[in-house]
Amino acid sequence: xxxxxxxxxxxxxxxxxxxxxxxxxxxxxxxxxxxxxxxxxxxxxxxxxxxxxxxxxxxxxxxxxxxxxxxxxxxxxxxxxxxxxxxxxxxxxxxxxxxxxxxxxxxxxxxxxxxxxxxxxxxxxxxxxxxxxxxxxxxxxxxxxxxxxxxxxxxxxxxxxxxxxxxxxxxxxxxxxxxxxxxxxxxxxxxxxxxxxxxxxxxxxxxxxxxxxxxxxxxxxxxxxxxxxxxxxxxxxxxxxxxxxxxxxxxxxxxxxxxxxxxxxxxxxxxxxxxxxxxxxxxxxxxxxxxxxxxxxxxxxxxxxxxxxxxxxxxxxxxxxxxxx
Numbered sequence: 001x002x003x004x005x006x007x008x009x010x011x012x013x014x015x016x017x018x019x020x021x022x023x024x025x026x027x028x029x030x031x032x033x034x035x036x037x038x039x040x041x042x043x044x045x046x047x048x049x050x051x052x053x054x055x056x057x058x059x060x061x062x063x064x065x066x067x068x069x070x071x072x073x074x075x076x077x078x079x080x081x082x083x084x085x086x087x088x089x090x091x092x093x094x095x096x097x098x099x100x101x102x103x104x105x106x107x108x109x110x111x112x113x114x115x116x117x118x119x120x121x122x123x124x125x126x127x128x129x130x131x132x133x134x135x136x137x138x139x140x141x142x143x144x145x146x147x148x149x150x151x152x153x154x155x156x157x158x159x160x161x162x163x164x165x166x167x168x169x170x171x172x173x174x175x176x177x178x179x180x181x182x183x184x185x186x187x188x189x190x191x192x193x194x195x196x197x198x199x200x201x202x203x204x205x206x207x208x209x210x211x212x213x214x215x216x217x218x219x220x221x222x223x224x225x226x227x228x229x230x231x232x233x234x235x236x237x238x239x240x241x242x243x244x245x246x247x248x249x250x251x252x253x254x255x256x257x258x259x260x261x262x263x264x265x266x267x268x269x270x271x272x273x274x275x276x277x278x279x280x281x282x283x284x285x286x287x288x289x290x291x292x293x294x295x296x297x298x299x300x301x302x303x304x305x306x307x308x309x310x311x312x313x314x315x316x317x318x319x320x321x322x323x324x325x
Contacts, residue, residue: 004034006089008110010096010103011148012061013042015247015266018049019273020145021097023164024152025054031158038089040106047247048270051168059085063102086110095155096132097148099123104131116155118147144290164293166273172256173249179215179240184317185254185271186216187262188232189225194284195263199228201310205261206236208314212323214258217242219250219267259320261313264290272298277320283307 007028011021018041028035036056039049043060050058061082069075086109094107096117107115108131119135120126129135136154138147145164153160188202206216216239218229226241233239245253254260254271261279262268264287272278272294280292280300287300297320301308318324 004036005032006036006091007038008059008086008089008091008094008107008112009037009039010094010107011098012040012063012103012106013045015045015048016269017098017144017266018045019166019266019269021148022049022052022166022168022273023145024095024097024148025049025052026165026167027149027158027160027162028152028156029054030162031156038091040086045247047251048168050248051170051251052166054167061106083109093155095151096128097151099128100125101128104128107131117151122147141289143288143293145293166275166294168251168273170248170251170255170274173252175253177240177242178253178256179217179238181213181215181238182258183215183217183240183256184209185257185260185262186218186232187260187265187268187271188218188228189221190263190265192284195265197263197281197283197307199232201313202232203235204310205314205317206232206239209259209317210236210238212321214321215239217253217257219245219253259317261317268292272296279313279316279320281308281313 011018025037037054038057038059039055040059040061041049043062046058046060049055066075091112093114093116094110094112096103096107099118113133115132116134117132118138120129122138123129138150149160186202186206190196216236218232218241220226220229229241233241254276255274257276259277260271264282264285268280269292272292275295277297278292282302284304287302291300292298299316301312
């Protein structure tokens with residue numbers, strides 16, 4: 001006779017969204033320690049839930065890749081395998097914290113009759129709520145982490161009465177390209193130009209950290225970002241431009257930093273979730289509703305059209321590192 005509750009989480013993308021969903025696993029296990037939790041995640045991001053010891057298995061979906069090759073037999077074979085994997089477990093409930101048409105479609109593929117998510121006023125694509133078996137009213141003004149946590153709390157009948165705990169950890173990376181002395185990760189890249197902070201500000205942050213024996217490491221994800229990293233590294237003694245990293249390697253890279261300063265991107269939120277001292281810089285979004293949280297010291301500054309001043313970020317970094325002003 002099966003005793004453990006079996007729960008499926010649907011949160012497929014993007015990187016920051018998966019990070020924000022990790023406290024859901026921690027919450028559920030705090031109230032139902034024997035629960036067995038599986039998670040559907042886009043294949044590119046499955047390394048994130050894999051870092052949480054409370055996730056039993058990850059069911060990878062490759063919709064971003066499949067939709068580009070729908071005429072290939074291999075695509076349909078992979079989709080059939082995914083559906084078979086999804087239906088291999090008789091879940092007690094499916095929690096859709098994504099709130100999109102594609103996520104509810106994945107939930108329905110499980111053939112489960114207890115699919116739960118936010119109501120039409122709570123989720124991004126409101127029509128998807130029509131296909132939930134239970135809809136929960138969740139104010140959009142709440143922090144994105146709280147909105148995820150509220151789905152599980154409403155489904156399982158417990159109160160959210162603790163700060164979010166991500167429950168993920170990674171061992172610091174050992175690599176010959178890393179500085180031999182303490183390093184700071186400066187995440188200057190963002191998905192849109194509106195999110196960027198002036199390049200001169202990044203140089204000043206790096207220079208202030210260098211004065212205190214901390215080298216800058218400048219990750220990148222495309223050619224424009226790589227060029228910016230190279231320009232900054234050329235002006236900062238001992239700064240490093242790392243190679244492109246797989247997500248599991250990037251987690252270990254972030255875990256070894258003494259501090260992370262970054263724009264409102266998935267990697268910055270990932271750093272906070274991994275317990276690193278993290279400063280979030282918001283230039284085109286709200287630093288309150290999407291603030292960086294984590295088990296370590298985390299602060300966020302700025303809002304749409306009002307990026308934080310350079311002095312604010314430098315002072316916050318000095319306080320986190322206990323550097324005299």
